Amino acid sequence: MSTPQNKPLVVVLGGNFAGLGAAQKIRDYAGDACDITLIDRKAYLDFIPNIPLEAFEGRDPAVTMHMDLVDALAKDDVRFMQAEITELNIDAKTVSIIPNERPGAPQYTMSYDYVVIALGARLAYDDIEGFAEYGHAISDAFQANRLMDYLKNDYKGGPIVVGSDRFEQGHKGRPDWLPTALAACEGPPVEVSLSLAHWLGENNKGGPKDITIFTPAELIAEDAGEKVVGALLDAAGSMGFNYVNKVEGIKRITADTIEFRDGRSLPAELKVLLPNWKPHAFLKGLSVSDEVGFIVTDMRMRNPDHPEVFSCGDAAALTVPKLGAIGHQECDVVGRQIAADLGRMSEAEANVDWHPAVICIGDMGGGEGFYIHATSWFGGDIQELRMGKMPYMQKIAYKEIFFRNKGRVPSWGVPISEWSLESLMPGKT
Numbered sequence: 001m002s003t004p005q006n007k008p009l010v011v012v013l014g015g016n017f018a019g020l021g022a023a024q025k026i027r028d029y030a031g032d033a034c035d036i037t038l039i040d041r042k043a044y045l046d047f048i049p050n051i052p053l054e055a056f057e058g059r060d061p062a063v064t065m066h067m068d069l070v071d072a073l074a075k076d077d078v079r080f081m082q083a084e085i086t087e088l089n090i091d092a093k094t095v096s097i098i099p100n101e102r103p104g105a106p107q108y109t110m111s112y113d114y115v116v117i118a119l120g121a122r123l124a125y126d127d128i129e130g131f132a133e134y135g136h137a138i139s140d141a142f143q144a145n146r147l148m149d150y151l152k153n154d155y156k157g158g159p160i161v162v163g164s165d166r167f168e169q170g171h172k173g174r175p176d177w178l179p180t181a182l183a184a185c186e187g188p189p190v191e192v193s194l195s196l197a198h199w200l201g202e203n204n205k206g207g208p209k210d211i212t213i214f215t216p217a218e219l220i221a222e223d224a225g226e227k228v229v230g231a232l233l234d235a236a237g238s239m240g241f242n243y244v245n246k247v248e249g250i251k252r253i254t255a256d257t258i259e260f261r262d263g264r265s266l267p268a269e270l271k272v273l274l275p276n277w278k279p280h281a282f283l284k285g286l287s288v289s290d291e292v293g294f295i296v297t298d299m300r301m302r303n304p305d306h307p308e309v310f311s312c313g314d315a316a317a318l319t320v321p322k323l324g325a326i327g328h329q330e331c332d333v334v335g336r337q338i339a340a341d342l343g344r345m346s347e348a349e350a351n352v353d354w355h356p357a358v359i360c361i362g363d364m365g366g367g368e369g370f371y372i373h374a375t376s377w378f379g380g381d382i383q384e385l386r387m388g389k390m391p392y393m394q395k396i397a398y399k400e401i402f403f404r405n406k407g408r409v410p411s412w413g414v415p416i417s418e419w420s421l422e423s424l425m426p427g428k429t
Contacts, residue, residue: 008034008113010338011095012078013085015040015069016048018118018313018327020407025335026116027076033342034114037079038069041100045069045407046140049324050399052188053363055144056195062141072406083108085280088115090287090306114308114341116334117288117295121184121277121314121322128165128275129252135271138192147272151199157206158269161258162193163214165275166249170290170317173297173304177379182217184277184322187372189213190221190232191362192272193241198365208240212266216249223321223358225376225383232370232385277322279315290317299354301333310334318356321377325359357382361395368392384427 012023015038023038044066054061070080086107087096093112099105123139125131136150137143164183193213200206213220213236219229220243233243247260250273259265279293288303288311290296295311296303297318303309312334313319313327333354340350358374369391373384401409 007032008342009111010034010036010114010116011110011112012036012038012116012118013088013095014038014118014120014313014315015042015073015080016045016118016120016313017324017407018120018315018331019116020045020069020072021328021331022116022118022310022312022334023073023078024076024408025331026338027078027335029335029339030342030344031339032077033344034338035079036077037081037110038073039081039083039085039095039097040069041082041084043068043070043080043082045072047399047402048139049361050363050395051140051144052138052192052195053395055138055148056199056363056365060141061144065141067403067407075406085119085282087282088117088286090309093308112308114310114338117283117309117311117315118313118327118331119280119283119315122280124165124275124278125273128250128273130254131273131275134253134255135273137273137275139188139274150270151203151205155205155270157210158256159267160196160206160211160270160272161214161266161268162189162196162211162272163220163244163247163274164189164216165273166216166261168276168278168292169320170292170294172290173317174290175299175318178318178320179377181223181320183215183220183222184274184320186215186217186221186223186274186321187323187360187362188274189215189272190370191364193236194370195363195365196272197239197241202365208236209242212242212244212268214244214247214260214266216247218246220245221372223323223374223377224360224372224385225374227383228372228374228385235387277314283315294319299333300337300351301330301354302337310337321358323358323360326356329354329356361391361398363392363395369395386427 012019047065051061073080083097083099094109096109098107136147167184197208248262251259251261253271257265258268284293288309294317301310312330314322319326336350339345356378360372362370371386371391375382
């Protein structure tokens with residue numbers, strides 16, 4: 001598949017937060033020095049962080065959480081291709097795709113000068129025995145609507161469990177400072193537990209005492225730091241939540257139980273789960289991947305052996321936890337690096353150190369939320385927790401700004417959020 005060009009071609013694989021953000025940052029910093037093509041299997045961005053909030057507040061996230069991707073990219077002169085990505089040939093510098101707008105298309109192959117792998121991760125619900133029959137989730141519009149239908153029409157008031165399966169993190173190319181995570185991202189289980197408890201109370205179907213939160217790790221949301229997690233657990237315990245840790249992972253689920261790999265089990269009518277996060281199958285075994293398939297990069301999001309290969313967001317091995325705020329930081333690094341290669345930015349400007357941080361805003365129900373800012377996972381000393389109405393309002397505001405600006409959040413957006421929440425609200429740690 002040939003694409004006439006006189007400029008270097010940057011191909012971005014994936015069109016959700018990391019893919020869109022990377023394409024926009026490359027255009028911002030490199031200007032017209034390159035052509036950019038973004039490939040995704042769908043023509044919209046899924047605003048995943050607010051799906052639980054929308055569902056529990058009675059809105060259909062399929063209506064409210066999908067943002068047109070083609071229009072957003074066109075504003076930056078980024079070409080969009082709707083297709084399934086089937087193969088990445090690192091040595092030949094080619095990507096193979098099957099267009100999926102209509103069934104029956106053949107496979108095409110296109111060349112690139114740079115490739116940015118921003119495909120996110122595959123949520124392996126199909127690895128959990130019994131999930132299709134007895135499990136629930138709230139990680140996309142389909143799962144959220146299925147859960148709400150169950151809660152409204154079929155839930156009988158029995159015990160509920162919320163938690164994560166064991167995360168399989170690679171070791172190849174991992175820097176010494178990056179810890180082993182036993183769960184990919186545990187902000188969502190914390191958020192879902194709090195907002196679900198509020199929904200149950202509002203609908204006279206129960207409350208926190210009916211919910212057990214579990215984790216494969218010693219501490220849930222361990223990347224937030226011991227002080228933050230301690231404060232969260234104290235708050236959850238005072239509300240009546242139950243808590244189980246170090247379960248090692250999910251063995252299977254049945255109609256009325258969840259069984260863990262450590263031999264324990266819990267009674268559970270409703271199981272709201274996050275699975276293991278896996279790379280897309282065609283990435284496993286590549287020379288740029290670790291042993292499970294996440295893309296190995298240095299701190300400038302560039303593969304050490306193939307400098308034309310970048311990765312950001314959940315597809316990158318460095319992105320642990322699998323958190324949108326970290327992917328957002330990485331997109332800026334990718335844009336600067338490519339701009340420097342193309343002569344549009346000095347090395348001094350491009351080689352800005354990346355300082356990863358956990359930043360998470362979650363819904364608690366009832367117009368309240370929690371805010372976490374922590375660097376302890378990465379060896380830093382920040383552990384901030386705030387709870388109240390302001391985090392909820394900022395969660396809503398961020399989504400509105402994102403949609404109105406087609407994914408372009410003003411540069412002052414995140415810093416002013418951090419300042420206002422940490423300066424104007426009392427701490428919980």
